[in-house]
Structure formats: structure tokens, C-alpha cells
Amino acid sequence: MEFPIRSLRIINRLLRKPFGFSAYRCVSNTAVKEEATSELLTSFNQDIKSGGAVPVFRRALLFPSRVALQDDFGTYTYAALYEAATALSKDIAAQLSGETEYTISYMCSNDASHIVVQWAIWMTGNIAVPLTPLHPAEMLKYYITDSGSKLIICLQDYEKILRPVSEELAKPLLVVYRPKDGTDDQGKGGQGIDGQGIDSQSNDDELKEILRRMKLGKDDQMKDFSISDVGPSNIWYGGTEAMLIYTSGTTSKPKGVVWTHRMLSTQISSLHAAWQYCAQDVVLHTLPLHHIHGQLNSLNASLAAGARIRMLPSFVSHSVWARLLGTGEREDARVSVWHGVPAMYARLAADYDKMFADKKTRDYVRATLSARMRLMCAGSAALPESLFKKWEEISGMRLLERYGMSECGMALSNPYRPVEGRTLGCVGLPLPGVSARLAAATDNGLDPLVTVESPDPDTQISVDRLGLTSNKESYEGTWKTSVAEHKLSKDGVFEGELLLKGPAVFSRYWNRAPQLESPDFTDDEWFRTGDTASFSDNKFKILGRTSIDIIKTGGYKVSALQVESAILEHPSVADAAVLGIDDDNYGEIIATVVVLKEKASLTLKELKDDAGKRLAPYQLPKTMLIVDQMPRNAMGKLDKKVIKQQFGDKLVMKKK
Numbered sequence: 001m002e003f004p005i006r007s008l009r010i011i012n013r014l015l016r017k018p019f020g021f022s023a024y025r026c027v028s029n030t031a032v033k034e035e036a037t038s039e040l041l042t043s044f045n046q047d048i049k050s051g052g053a054v055p056v057f058r059r060a061l062l063f064p065s066r067v068a069l070q071d072d073f074g075t076y077t078y079a080a081l082y083e084a085a086t087a088l089s090k091d092i093a094a095q096l097s098g099e100t101e102y103t104i105s106y107m108c109s110n111d112a113s114h115i116v117v118q119w120a121i122w123m124t125g126n127i128a129v130p131l132t133p134l135h136p137a138e139m140l141k142y143y144i145t146d147s148g149s150k151l152i153i154c155l156q157d158y159e160k161i162l163r164p165v166s167e168e169l170a171k172p173l174l175v176v177y178r179p180k181d182g183t184d185d186q187g188k189g190g191q192g193i194d195g196q197g198i199d200s201q202s203n204d205d206e207l208k209e210i211l212r213r214m215k216l217g218k219d220d221q222m223k224d225f226s227i228s229d230v231g232p233s234n235i236w237y238g239g240t241e242a243m244l245i246y247t248s249g250t251t252s253k254p255k256g257v258v259w260t261h262r263m264l265s266t267q268i269s270s271l272h273a274a275w276q277y278c279a280q281d282v283v284l285h286t287l288p289l290h291h292i293h294g295q296l297n298s299l300n301a302s303l304a305a306g307a308r309i310r311m312l313p314s315f316v317s318h319s320v321w322a323r324l325l326g327t328g329e330r331e332d333a334r335v336s337v338w339h340g341v342p343a344m345y346a347r348l349a350a351d352y353d354k355m356f357a358d359k360k361t362r363d364y365v366r367a368t369l370s371a372r373m374r375l376m377c378a379g380s381a382a383l384p385e386s387l388f389k390k391w392e393e394i395s396g397m398r399l400l401e402r403y404g405m406s407e408c409g410m411a412l413s414n415p416y417r418p419v420e421g422r423t424l425g426c427v428g429l430p431l432p433g434v435s436a437r438l439a440a441a442t443d444n445g446l447d448p449l450v451t452v453e454s455p456d457p458d459t460q461i462s463v464d465r466l467g468l469t470s471n472k473e474s475y476e477g478t479w480k481t482s483v484a485e486h487k488l489s490k491d492g493v494f495e496g497e498l499l500l501k502g503p504a505v506f507s508r509y510w511n512r513a514p515q516l517e518s519p520d521f522t523d524d525e526w527f528r529t530g531d532t533a534s535f536s537d538n539k540f541k542i543l544g545r546t547s548i549d550i551i552k553t554g555g556y557k558v559s560a561l562q563v564e565s566a567i568l569e570h571p572s573v574a575d576a577a578v579l580g581i582d583d584d585n586y587g588e589i590i591a592t593v594v595v596l597k598e599k600a601s602l603t604l605k606e607l608k609d610d611a612g613k614r615l616a617p618y619q620l621p622k623t624m625l626i627v628d629q630m631p632r633n634a635m636g637k638l639d640k641k642v643i644k645q646q647f648g649d650k651l652v653m654k655k656k
């Protein structure tokens with residue numbers, strides 16, 4: 001069944017209903033505006049106290065004239081994105097006859113279109129399921145079917161991918177367009193179009209007018225808009241679902257993690273408190289948006305703070321270097337925060353060695369980064385120690401490593417302050433709203449070893465803390481953890497499976513058994529992460545996925561992540577993965593696949609001699625395979641399933 005856009009518009013006009021326009025209204029007169037903002041804030045905070053959640057798009061009403069986003073096509077205020085989303089939400093509502101709580105799959109580029117579509121879905125009270133063009137058609141079909149999506153939305157650029165999928169699955173497809181804006185885009189969208197935002201039909205006068213108004217003038221003068229509140233009440237959002245984030249499915253089929261608006265708000269408050277987000281931040285966004293790292297840390301937590309996002313279509317090392325150094329950028333658009341995965345930092349560091357050869361340039365790079373960057377975070381995979389040190393040398397900044405998952409957003413983090421508290425190889429303590437526990441597997445189930453609690457974050461919105469007023473209030477003291485209980489430990493080190501609990505942690509997968517029957521949760525409702533971790537000296541350390549990274553060899557348990565980190569210290573090694581290979585004598589033996597730096601050579605003996613300075617003999621690899629390229633997924637994580645499939649046989653042969 002196909003719903004051409006023209007008929008959608010007609011359906012829209014026939015069915016258009018007013019949906020929840022409320023008393024909130026942002027107006028341009030300054031005095032009236034301040035009063036209205038303060039009233040709005042008070043009502044938001046009352047709603048939160050009564051169990052509601054303020055969806056991210058609605059926070060835009062607090063700072064409509066601030067710049068929300070700069071992408072490769074233009075610069076947009078919060079009001080502009082909000083207006084475009086409002087227009088699109090009418091099409092969506094019409095398509096679904098005003099029904100709410102349906103899942104809607106959507107595919108956009110990393111630009112304003114993603115925010116507009118996501119907000120429009122939320123404005124209609126439906127659930128956003130972000131898709132990526134990086135996935136093949138079969139996977140897209142799986143996500144659309146598993147999520148039971150009622151509608152598919154895509155940017156014009158991806159119609160070729162999604163039209164056949166929508167026809168096969170008999171799902172309506174809504175295509176959104178970038179405006180032509182007087183230039184001939186030849187129907188391609190993307191590069192070279194001087195247009196902003198999206199248009200659900202490029203010839204439509206109503207939307208053209210919105211897009212014209214979205215566009216900032218050459219002098220980038222802020223425009224004030226009169227925008228009205230759209231969508232159900234905050235109380236309603238407090239009890240409903242916002243989005244599904246599919247897990248990467250390394251061990252089983254990807255599962256849709258249900259993110260409620262409340263969980264999203266809790267995570268946002270937690271990150272705001274722990275990492276001190278503020279409206280003055282300029283956040284560089286280079287992460288995929290079908291993953292929680294890009295959705296939460298870089299996108300939604302930034303938008304909820306009234307910050308400015310500089311979004312790139314994807315991670316390209318040279319463009320990221322240019323943005324980090326602020327090349328050709330206006331003062332107020334210079335990047336101050338970046339969230340990256342270790343593979344991105346590794347690539348930047350490798351290009352740094354090639355691009356910035358002389359001391360003067362290196363001094364400039366270091367001085368610029370340390371003066372401009374407020375925060376540089378790393379996570380989603382282990383940050384090797386050599387990279388942590390190298391980045392500090394390059395930038396003068398200590399990376400803040402954190403641990404997170406699709407199921408719990410961000411869970412553990414090194415401290416924001418003091419900077420010296422950010423410890424090599426560790427992921428710190430539970431973030432506000434998360435309790436973390438290590439448990440040992442016994443014949444009778446899981447035996448708790450140590451539990452560390454962090455109180456719930458303050459979910460009230462504070463414009464003072466966000467730096468939106470002249471009374472900048474500090475977040476200091478808003479994040480405190482305590483060890484709730486622990487077993488006795490001889491050397492003060494606990495090691496076991498990492499369990500998580502709290503309002504910032506999810507409670508169910510979409511389309512799967514309810515929580516208490518699920519093997520993903522313990523009987524007392526702790527989420528089993530599937531990661532093994534240790535706790536000592538008041539810090540957690542991630543040892544890896546229990547199923548694949550904990551190698552059982554000759555009676556020892558070895559963390560593949562620790563061995564990888566040690567191997568990466570070798571000057572000839574550019575990339576490394578460590579695997580366990582089945583062995584009759586040892587159970588498993590440690591094997592490594594490495595990529596060498598240009599013109600470098602390496603023997604297993606040389607590697608062992610070097611890594612032996614940092615590892616015990618039983619932790620050293622027994623076989624090594626040198627390859628040209630390491631399989632990594634869209635998030636830059638080592639794809640161990642593929643690595644094993646591609647190289648496992650060769651490693652077994654080398655062993656003999």
C-alpha cells in the first residue's frame with residue numbers, strides 16, 4: 001500500500017484536528033517574554049513534580065531564539081526547528097488519524113532533518129525509531145517489522161532505499177524533502193543545496209513560508225518567532241514511550257530498547273549534573289543517530305540545555321580537526337564539547353602525527369584545544385591507555401571516559417571535576433539515577449559482592465544552572481555516590497558481572513517478554529549488562545563482554561580489553577583485537593589480530609617481549625595474525641563476531 005505525498009496532504013486537510021494547543025506561547029516583546037518564560041518554567045517544573053516529563057522539543061519554548069543547530073546546509077534557531085516540526089506533525093497526525101503511541105521508523109541524514117522528524121513524531125505522541133542508511137535492506141525490514149512501525153518517514157535522499165521496503169511490508173511511506181530554495185537540487189537532496197530544514201512537499205506555500213522564516217539572514221541575526229505549544233500535556237508524556245534504540249545484537253538478534261520520555265529526561269538531568277552542560281556549549285556532533293551515544297549525549301542532552309550543536313554528516317577526521325580548531329568559524333560557533341568513540345580519537349591522533357609535524361603547529365593545536373574545549377568525552381568501547389596519554393599530550397586535556405549501553409544510556413562516569421580524578425583505564429562511578437552492583441555467578445544464582453548507589457538526579461529544570469540567566473548557578477555537589485554494601489575482600493578488589501538499576505535504566509525491550517520473566521533481569525529487578533567489571537579504590541573498571549571478552553585460559557580469566565590496551569602500546573601497532581580460540585589443553589588460548597602502522601613490521605616474539613612489560617605471562621597472546629583492516633561496526637567498535645568469522649580459521653592454523 002502506497003500513500004503518495006499528495007494524497008497525504010489531502011488526508012491531512014480533511015482530518016486535521018487541533019491537537020493540544022495550550023496556553024503557552026512565546027512572544028517577542030522582551031519584558032513580556034521574560035515573564036512568559038518564567039511562568040512556563042514554573043508550570044514545567046510543577047508538571048515534573050506531578051510525575052510528568054517535559055519532552056525535549058517542548059523545552060525549545062524556553063529559549064526559542066537561541067541557535068540550536070548548524071549543519072552543512074544552514075543555521076537554525078530552536079523556534080525554526082520547532083515550527084518545521086509542528087508543520088510535519090500535522091501530516092503525521094493525519095496519516096495516523098490522530099492516534100498516539102504508535103512506533104514510526106524514520107531515516108534522515110545527520111542534519112536538521114533528523115531533529116525535525118523526531119520532534120514531529122513526539123509532538124503527535126508517537127514513538128520514534130531511528131534507522132540508519134548504513135544498514136542493508138534486510139536489517140531495515142527487521143527493525144520496521146519488529147518495532148511494528150505504523151508509518152515510515154524518510155528524507156528524500158533515502159526514498160530509493162525505503163520505497164521498496166515499504167512496498168514489500170505494505171507500510172505507508174512519508175517522504176520529506178529539503179527545500180529547493182531557488183536552486184536546482186535535481187531531486188538529490190544533500191550537497192550543495194542552500195536550503196534549511198525539511199519540507200514535506202517542496203511546492204507547498206505554507207511550508208515554504210516556514211522554511212523561509214527558518215533561514216537566518218546573512219548577518220545571522222536571531223529572529224523571534226511566535227510559536228505555540230503543540231502536543232499532549234507533560235503529564236501525558238510522563239507515562240509514555242519516546243523511542244526505541246536497537247541494540248547492536250552481537251550475541252542475539254537486535255532488541256528494541258524502550259526509552260520512555262521520563263527515562264530520557266532522567267538521563268538528561270543526570271548528564272547535565274555530572275558533566276555540567278550549559279546553554280553556552282557548542283557541541284560537535286559526529287556520531288550515528290541510531291545509537292544511544294549520538295542520540296543522548298550529543299543530541300538530546302545538548303538540545304535540552306539550549307546549547308548549540310555543530311552537526312557533521314559523519315565522522316571525517318580532517319573535518320573534525322577543522323571544527324575542533326575552529327577554522328573559519330565565528331567566535332560564538334566555535335566548538336567547546338565533543339563526544340567521540342575511541343576509534344575516532346585514534347584516527348584523529350594518527351592524522352595529527354601526519355598533519356601537524358612541526359613544534360610550532362603542535363603548540364598551537366594544544367593551546368587552542370586546551371583553551372577552547374570544556375569537555376572531551378570518550379566511550380561506547382574501551383579507551384586504550386596509550387590513547388588516553390596520547391590525547392593528553394596532543395590537547396592538554398584528559399579525556400573523560402564513561403560507560404554506557406543502549407539499555408541504560410550513560411551509567412558510569414569518571415568525574416568532571418577534579419580533572420585529575422579521571423583515571424586511566426577506569427570508568428568511575430554510577431551517574432545520578434543509577435545504582436551499580438557487581439555479582440558473582442554461583443550455582444544458586446548471582447551473589448552480590450558490592451553495590452554503589454547514586455541518588456536520583458534533580459529533574460527540575462534550572463535556567464540558572466544551564467546559564468540561561470545572569471545568575472549562573474553551579475552544579476557542584478549535585479552528584480555524590482556511596483558504597484551501600486559490600487562483601488569482605490582480601491585485597492579490596494571485587495570482580496563480577498555488572499548489574500544496574502534505577503530510574504535512568506530501562507525496564508523492558510519492545511516486543512519481548514515482560515521484565516520479570518526475562519533473563520535480562522534478576523528477580524529483584526537488576527538489569528544484567530552482560531559485562532564483567534571490577535571495583536577497587538572507589539572506581540569501576542570494565543573488563544569486557546562476559547561472553548566474548550573474558551577469556552578462560554589454563555585456569556585464568558583474562559580480560560581481552562586489558563590485553564588489547566597493552567598491545568596498542570607497541571609503537572608498530574595501529575589497531576588490535578584479542579580473542580579466545582578454543583583449545584583442548586588450555587580451554588581457550590589468547591589470540592590477537594593486529595593492523596600495523598605504515599611500513600612497520602612485527603613478530604609475535606617482539607610483541608610478547610614488549611607487552612610482557614605490562615602483562616603477566618598467562619595474559620600474553622599465543623598466536624598473532626597481521627591484517628590490513630580491522631572489522632569495526634558503525635560505532636567504530638571492534639566487531640568480534642565478524643573478526644572471529646573472518647580470521648578465526650587462520651588463527652587456528654597459526655596455532656598449530
Ligand code: AMP
Pocket residue numbers: 247248292378379380381382383401402403404405406407427529530531542544545
Ligand atoms: P551499546 O549498547 O551498543 O552502546 O554497547 C554497550 C556496550 O559497549 C557495553 O555493554 C560495553 O560492553 C561496551 N562499552 C561501553 N562503554 C565502554 C567503556 N567505556 N569501556 C569498555 N566497554 C564499553
